[in-house]
Amino acid sequence: MVTSYLRAPASALRLAALLGSITLTFATEAWAAPVRVYAAGSLVAALKDLIAASGLPAEAVAAPTFGPAGLLRQRIENGEQADLYLSADLTGPRLLAEAGKAKAVVPFARNTLCVLARADLGLTPDNLLDRLLKPDLRLATSTPGADPGGDYAQAIFERAEAVHPGSKAVLEKKALKLLGSPNAMVPVAGRSPSATVFLGNNADALLYYCSGQGGTMKEAPGLTLVRLPSNLSVPATYAMALITENPDAMRLALFLADGACGWGSCSVVGMARRQFGSGHPRKRGREVASVRDLDLNVRLGRPGLPRRREPRSPNSRYRYIRRCIAAGSGGSGIDRRSGGG
Numbered sequence: 001m002v003t004s005y006l007r008a009p010a011s012a013l014r015l016a017a018l019l020g021s022i023t024l025t026f027a028t029e030a031w032a033a034p035v036r037v038y039a040a041g042s043l044v045a046a047l048k049d050l051i052a053a054s055g056l057p058a059e060a061v062a063a064p065t066f067g068p069a070g071l072l073r074q075r076i077e078n079g080e081q082a083d084l085y086l087s088a089d090l091t092g093p094r095l096l097a098e099a100g101k102a103k104a105v106v107p108f109a110r111n112t113l114c115v116l117a118r119a120d121l122g123l124t125p126d127n128l129l130d131r132l133l134k135p136d137l138r139l140a141t142s143t144p145g146a147d148p149g150g151d152y153a154q155a156i157f158e159r160a161e162a163v164h165p166g167s168k169a170v171l172e173k174k175a176l177k178l179l180g181s182p183n184a185m186v187p188v189a190g191r192s193p194s195a196t197v198f199l200g201n202n203a204d205a206l207l208y209y210c211s212g213q214g215g216t217m218k219e220a221p222g223l224t225l226v227r228l229p230s231n232l233s234v235p236a237t238y239a240m241a242l243i244t245e246n247p248d249a250m251r252l253a254l255f256l257a258d259g260a261c262g263w264g265s266c267s268v269v270g271m272a273r274r275q276f277g278s279g280h281p282r283k284r285g286r287e288v289a290s291v292r293d294l295d296l297n298v299r300l301g302r303p304g305l306p307r308r309r310e311p312r313s314p315n316s317r318y319r320y321i322r323r324c325i326a327a328g329s330g331g332s333g334i335d336r337r338s339g340g341g
Helices: 010-025 041-053 069-077 091-098 128-132 148-163 167-174 193-199 213-219 247-260 268-276 285-291 294-300 314-328
Strands: 037-040 065-067 084-087 104-111 113-118 139-142 176-179 205-209 223-227 236-242
Touching: 037 041, 037 069, 041 065, 041 247, 065 069, 069 084, 069 091, 084 091, 084 247, 091 104, 091 148, 091 236, 104 247, 113 148, 113 193, 113 213, 139 148, 148 167, 148 176, 148 205, 148 236, 176 193, 176 205, 193 205, 193 213, 213 223, 236 247
Parallel strands: 037 065, 037 084, 139 176, 139 205
Antiparallel strands: 084 236, 104 236, 113 205, 113 223
């Protein structure tokens, strides 16, 4: 299911205020435990690099817990302790906030979905839907509810229905939910779940996030990555939920917001584009401004937001970030197709 967009800037401003308390004062109080981060599995490569680049001491952040974002949210709801939750959608963080388990929710990156498939199938953006509908093609997805990737796949099936009536029922029936659930598929030892889909001959094509698939293609040779045509594409909006007031968790959240404002490096899709190239992004100011995709910021600028220039002092840096968050999460909001879960 696709959620409605975030209309009010209140949660974003609240995060800015919380972050400002440490940015302005640079509080030095230490917590007994390192920062506990629960993060979507699609963030594995990006987040490790970001933590290393954040400036926090290595011992300040525990090894992140990665997994399907929906299942991670359920673990937090059931009492597991985390300081920062990074989801592949808006819904998970917002549910935590509604339950009183998160202090603020702010979108921080964008991804998109692609089809990873055997190269000998000859899939292209133009023939993609027709080929996916063929009875003999085995299509794998993630599990809706447990993983936003599965919810985004369902949203794509809904868009396919408008292109080719009857497509939704066919795709939903044939979709093999191999990812996002502990009972779905046992990964090959030492290999990623995405690679296991092909190494174990479990499917012919996988509808999942574009980011990280360059590594999958190295693990499982003979694959090709196909971008969805614009009439099927559903952007994936990533959001963070700040759960505690651990100062280092706030600093890490600030670093992510810093990148989202334009001069850091936190866009999942930006990293993916550096891995396997990119087509020219659409120049819709509303999308650029609301989702704060770093790769789009660098190429196209930020309509409606402060100019992309790093402030010189910590105080002005905080004020710049607060303006970015307020402008990016304000009345224009996020396109309805952006949020899943």
